[in-house]
Amino acid sequence: MHNEDGISLRDIRIGACTSLLSVCQDGYFLSKTPVPGFDNSEVLARINECQPLTSIDGSFKSEILNTVFNIGLNKTDDRPLWIVPNSIRHRRYDLLKKRGKQLMALELEPPGSALHRQFASLIKKDARDILKFANKYGLLKRHPVHNLVFRNRNTGQQLQLGESLLWWKEEIRVLAKCLQLWDMVLGGDKELKNTVLWHRDGITIRLGNSDVPFISRANMNLLDRWSNGDAKGPALYYLSLEADRRLLNALTPKLLPSQNSEIYLFPDNLLATIWLMFLLEISGRTRFIQCHSCGEYFDARDPRARFCSTRCRMRNYRKRRTRKSKGRKKVKEDERV
Numbered sequence: 001m002h003n004e005d006g007i008s009l010r011d012i013r014i015g016a017c018t019s020l021l022s023v024c025q026d027g028y029f030l031s032k033t034p035v036p037g038f039d040n041s042e043v044l045a046r047i048n049e050c051q052p053l054t055s056i057d058g059s060f061k062s063e064i065l066n067t068v069f070n071i072g073l074n075k076t077d078d079r080p081l082w083i084v085p086n087s088i089r090h091r092r093y094d095l096l097k098k099r100g101k102q103l104m105a106l107e108l109e110p111p112g113s114a115l116h117r118q119f120a121s122l123i124k125k126d127a128r129d130i131l132k133f134a135n136k137y138g139l140l141k142r143h144p145v146h147n148l149v150f151r152n153r154n155t156g157q158q159l160q161l162g163e164s165l166l167w168w169k170e171e172i173r174v175l176a177k178c179l180q181l182w183d184m185v186l187g188g189d190k191e192l193k194n195t196v197l198w199h200r201d202g203i204t205i206r207l208g209n210s211d212v213p214f215i216s217r218a219n220m221n222l223l224d225r226w227s228n229g230d231a232k233g234p235a236l237y238y239l240s241l242e243a244d245r246r247l248l249n250a251l252t253p254k255l256l257p258s259q260n261s262e263i264y265l266f267p268d269n270l271l272a273t274i275w276l277m278f279l280l281e282i283s284g285r286t287r288f289i290q291c292h293s294c295g296e297y298f299d300a301r302d303p304r305a306r307f308c309s310t311r312c313r314m315r316n317y318r319k320r321r322t323r324k325s326k327g328r329k330k331v332k333e334d335e336r337v
Contacts, residue, residue, distance in 0.1 A: 021270060022092050023138035024085035028162070030131060031084040034068050035150045035159050043161070044069065047145045064143055067167050074170065081127065083134050084162030088149055090138075116278040120176040123169075130168055139163050140171065140271040171271065175278065177207040178242050182282055185235050196231035203234050214238055236282065243279045247272055 035043050047053065053062040065071040070080055115137075122130050139146065140163060150159045184192040197204045202215035202223070214234065215222050226233035250272035251265045267273040293312035307313040 021138065021267075021273070022090040022142065023136070024087060025089040025091050026086035027135045028083050028085055028131060028139075030127060030165065031082045031162060032079070034082050034084070034162055034164075036084060037152050037154075037159070038150055040069065043150070046148055046150070047161075050145050050148055051143070063141075064145060067141055067143070067163050068145075068161060070164050070166050073164070073166050075166075078166075081165040082162035083131060083139065083165055083168065085139075085160050088158045088160050114277070114281075116175065116274045116281070117179065119172060119274050120179045122172045123176040127165060130165065130172075134168075137270055140168065140274075141269045174242070175274070178239055178278065181205070181207065181235055182239055182278075185232055185239075192231045192235060196234050198229055205235070205238055212238075239282055240279075243275050243282070246275045247279070251276070 033040065033043075044053075047064065047068070051062070051064070053065060066073055068082075119133065122133060146161045148161060150161075151157070152159060181192075181195065184195060195206050197206055197211075201217060202213070202220060205212040205214045222237075225237070247267075250268050252268060254264050254266055256262060256264055265276075267276050291306075291308040291312050293307055293316045307316060
């Protein structure tokens with residue numbers, strides 16, 4: 001965002017790297033294994049050949065173990081599933097769009113859409129809705145190992161790695177909680193005081209049914225940044241740390257001669273794009289509000305905006321006219337009586 005030695009996020013343009021963001025042309029399906037028809041040990045061996053998953057001391061450090069094999073995730077009673085591509089054919093996103101002389105970015109939907117809020121809303125949906133999101137936007141992280149091709153011995157079908165549905169749900173849950181906290185900050189919600197809890201040992205963030213030790217004895221010096229009992233400051237700091245953690249090593253700066261040699265940040269994967277859009281919202285670059293008609297979130301550049309589109313505005317207008325018409329009829333009937 002901004003500090004004395006850095007550059008404000010407002011001064012940086014955002015791009016989308018079409019060579020890195022892609023979606024399977026034939027869509028995705030839910031599988032019981034990371035690669036249908038292959039044993040997990042065989043898949044792990046192939047992946048380890050392509051990209052070693054262990055360090056010299058034998059410890060596992062690769063996040064591929066989270067995204068593919070559920071290692072390190074909070075296990076549930078549900079039978080694990082994977083979001084797997086139907087084929088090895090992928091198409092790139094067409095995200096870079098020009099409007100006049102300006103390079104528009106992150107236009108995954110019609111302008112003004114809230115991709116990060118779409119993703120977070122999946123917390124209330126089931127696996128089928130998550131699959132629909134994947135079919136539209138692709139996998140969250142495509143590591144080099146996702147380009148490995150597995151050929152089924154019996155059918156000859158070529159297959160590639162999928163991503164853990166359990167890992168998707170964890171990422172959805174984390175972003176949903178962050179957005180819930182951000183909405184409290186926006187609304188000056190009294191509930192924020194019950195979420196950011198000050199105590200003698202530091203600050204705890206209460207999100208849902210879990211308490212996150214945010215400031216403890218190890219970093220008590222951070223308390224000097226805020227006045228005692230302040231809820232907004234610690235909440236914003238917590239949100240920036242969560243976004244920074246997921247954008248680490250996921251953004252690539254590029255100088256674009258075709259755009260007056262300006263510097264753009266290119267997210268390397270879909271998950272980074274989602275978190276970058278969230279970061280843009282909390283930094284003030286975008287302002288997402290809920291449409292008064294359809295309830296969807298949209299980027300309201302005009303502070304007077306209440307509707308996401310002309311269609312929603314006209315729908316609301318017709319509803320108000322219908323209510324007024326019914327009200328006048330009822331008054332006339334009462335007068336007759």
